[in-house]
Amino acid sequence: MKFAVFGAGGVGGYLGARLADAGHDVHLVARGDHLAALESNGMRVESIHGDTNVELPATDDPADIGPCDYVLFCVKAHDTRDAAADIEPLLGDETVVVSFQNGVDNERWLAEEIGEEHVVGGVAYIFSTIGDPGVVEHTGGPARFIYGELDGERSDRVEALDAALSESEGIDAVLAEDIRVELWRKFAFICAQAGMTAASRLPIGEIRESDASWAMYRRIVEEVCTVARAEEVDLPDDTVDEWLTFARELDPEMYSSLHYDLTHDKRLELEALHGSVVRHADDVGVDVPMNEAVHAILRPWADRNEQ
Structure with missing residues (x-):
């Protein structure tokens, strides 16, 4: 099958390399120094699941x-609308665009640009970044990718995607029964982990050691779950306890991509995370004071980093 990876960074680059190793026709869309390195030297994936080197066609112009058959859409959430407007050359009548991004709004934003019939939802559980141009470093996480039709249908096209990902070494592929549940489930965790490490400028270990901060971490998860259920998303009853148990076991030096972007003067995904919680909460009449606090603390930094 022919795949395009739109945003061949830590997540997209990892997926593209694993699919290429499984024999699929993979094309990368990237930019800047990373693109230059991909064009000249190929891509190296350094992974806890095994390293690989691949030479794949790479470009910054989708028309090339x-x-x-499939577009794996892996850009930062704040780039979703602009990137979606550039995706048209990759689309045929049957092309499937799978969002592997942070947040619960990206699929809707994509659908508004390219049509809902093209869009499939996705969730990625992987800690991977661009270590150097042309080098993807996978340092943790199960490399689990969950995906599914937005209406919950088990379609031929999503089963074909499942087959391609399942046969790729280094990918834990999961076809979701209800992708909305999976999107909100991860959202609850990432808002707590990202929000607390970025707002405090401290790793998860020190947050766990502070009773007040650890209580706030829990309340962020609880608030997101409350909003999800108010939107009739059937989250498991143990979602909060599950994520608190998971967070207790994280490496004490673990931060988040939001913290990384904050401390490296990069654009923040704040509006796709805590800004989104606040907007959804307002729509359903739910109070989310902890998420509001994180949003208020980080909004000036987000403004500064966008200049």
């Missing part, structure tokens, strides 16, 4: 690639 043409229509694909």
Whole structure:
């Protein structure tokens, strides 16, 4: 099958390399120094699940690639609308665009640009970044990728995607029964982990050691779950306890991508995370004071980093 990876960074680059190793026709969309390195030296994946080197066609112009069977959409959430507007050359009548991004709004934003019939939801559980241009470093996480039709249907196209990902070494592939549940489930964790490490500028270990901070971490998860259930998302009853148990076991030096972007003067995904919680909460009449606090603390930094 022909795949395009739109945003071949830590997540997209990892997926593209594993699919290429499984024999699929993979094309990368990237930019800047990373693109230059991909074009000249190929891509190296350094992974806890095994390293690999691949030489794949890479470009910053989707028109160079043409229509694909699947587009793996892996850009930062704040780039979703702009990137979606550039995706048209990759689309045929049957092309499937799978969002592997942070947040619960990306699929809707994509659908508004390219049509809901093209969009499939996805969730990625992987700690991976661009270590150097052309090098993807996978340092943790199960490399689990969950995906599914937005309406919950088990379609031929999503089963074909499942087969391609399942046969790729280094990918834990899961076809979701209800992708909305999976999106909100991860959202609850990432808002707590990202919000607390970024707002405090401290790793999870020190947050766990502070009773007040650890209580706030829990309340962020609880608030997101409350909003999800108010939107009729059937989250498991143990979601909060599950994530608190998971967070207790994280490496004490673990931060988040939001903290990384904050401390490296990069644009923040704040509006796709805590800003989104606040907006959804307002729509359903739920109070989310902890998420509001994180949003208020980080909004000036987000403004500064966008200049």
